[in-house]
Amino acid sequence: MKKRQYFIRLNIIVPIIFSCLSILTLIVTYRLTLYGLAPGQAPFSYLVIWGGFVVLFSFLAGWLISRTILKPVEAFVREAEKLPAVQQMVEEHKGRDEIARYTQVFTQITDFLSKVDARELFPEIVGQSKVMRGVLSQIMKVAPTDVTVLITGESGTGKELVARAILNHSKRRQGPFIAVNCAAIAQGLLESELFGHEKGAFTGALSQKKGKFELADKGTLFLDEIGDMPLETQAKILRALENGTCERVGGSQTISFDVRVVAATNKDFVELITKGQFREDLYHRLNVFPIHLPPLRHRREDIPILAEHFLESQETEVRLSAEAIQVLLVSPWPGNVRELRNIMERAAVLAEGGVIRPKHLTGLTVGEGDGDDELALDEEIDLDARLEDVERSLIVAALTRTGGVQVRAAELLGIKERSLWHRIKKYEIDVASMRQK
Structure with a gap:
């Protein structure tokens, strides 16, 4: 025994x-x-x-x-404390009590391990900022379940990448992944695309066709831009999600399916519901587990990493100059990651001597931008918040240029090192991700 x-x-x-x-x-x-x-x-x-x-x-x-x-x-x-990544932090905070010392070291080690974990688990998603690691943590929680996921975020933030990451870490990863762009299909054809149709159901229906729900059986159905779906189709989608069944257009046979639905949109659902353009009951059926993707301007620490990633896929070997990185960091990025990728591909072609300089970043808006970053003096603005955003961008640019060395960054900014340290703590800037490997 x-x-x-x-x-x-x-x-x-x-x-x-x-x-x-x-x-x-x-x-x-x-x-x-x-x-x-x-x-x-x-x-x-x-x-x-x-x-x-x-x-x-x-x-x-x-x-x-x-x-x-x-x-x-x-x-x-x-x-x-003997590790190079932690050693610099120890030098910067000498003289602190033991509790603060332990806290700093554990925070640094935890931060480093979470970045390694993110790179290992999500190689397809590039980003090491705290806000993105929060998104990846949400993915790991919801992926093993069959819960419906609603991904929101501006256009170009990578919503389909997140949907595929959910699939890759789910028990349905061996099943089909069917993606439907609801905004790209004509209004009269969307129902047929989703549920299928029988031969002769309408003009042009020359043969029977299976719908996306049927094709995605035992797998995942990704409904992109679901905010653009017509109201009449929304009612049928809600019924299909509630019952797990549907009927082909022009048919009477009930078809059962086992599908995990992941939806995405760049629209504001509250505004759509208020205007009567989206069914509130369908919204609540989709919004079981929401994941919001932050815009690129809210995760500026990831910009240098993303830029280098896009350059690695180019035919010619090119690199970014420190000045070009500064320009990238202060851009408003209304087009988010998709815009950054296009800028990098164009700059790689224009680069001279294998180095991308600010003049090669054509089509890039620096300073005032579109959307919520646009400075419109005839509208109400928060001056303190705007100044803080500019200050944070300059600090990130200086730290990136100096490889995360705070002494040199402080000299570059013309402020004392202690003042820089307080600002880094205030804006929660991830200095470790900017240190040269």
Whole structure:
């Protein structure tokens, strides 16, 4: 018979030890008081001796417990501080107390491991910023389930890439992946495309055709730009999702399917519902697990990484100059990742001597941009927020140019190193991702 083993957690056993010590102290103090009062003398001397013993014992017990617990932690921190990526951070924050030191090292190691994990699990998605790692964490949570996912975000943020990443980490990865762009199909043909049609159902229906729901059986159906779907089709989509069945156009046979639906849109559903352009019941049926993709201007730390990634796929070997990187970092990027890819492909063709300079970044808007980054003085603007955004962009540009070396970045910006450190902390800038490997 196998012997059972029981383990008690440290956060339980340590309080128990000190609680027992308190109870023992209370009992002995009570007994000493009775002993001193019995012959009619004050028990003060007995209590002083006992109190000194309790203090000494408590100190030794606390020291022994803390040493036992913290010894492996201290060993880990010492070894971690020898790593080049952590060493620079240690030099920058010398003189801090041990708790702050441990916190900094653990934060740095956790940040590094999460980036490695993101690269290993999602090689098709390029991005190491905190906001993107949050998105990848959401994907890992929802992918193993069959829950319906709604991906929102501006055009060009990579919604189909996220949909494919969900498929690759799901139990349906061996099944079909069928993508339908609801905005690219004529209004009268979308229903036939999704549910199929029988021969002779309408003019031009020369043969029977299976719909996307039927073809995606045991797999994933990706409904892109679902915000552009006609209202009459929305009602039939809702019925199909609720029942798991559909009928081909012109047919009467009920077709069952087992499909995981992932939908995506760049539209504002609240606005569409208010205007009566999208069914609220369908929205709630799709919005079981929402994933929002941030625009590129909200993840500027990823711009240099994405730019290098797009350049690696070019026929000729080219690289970005530091000045070109600065220009890329301050651009508003209304077209997001898709716009960045096009700019890089064009710049690679125009580059001279294998180096991309600002003059090769044709078609790139620097400064004022479109959408919510446009500076329109006849509209209400938040000046403080705008100035903070500009300041953050300049700091990211300086850190990228100096390879994450904060001393050199501070010199480049004309401010003190401590002032730069406070701003980095304020804007939560990921300096580690900018350090040269």
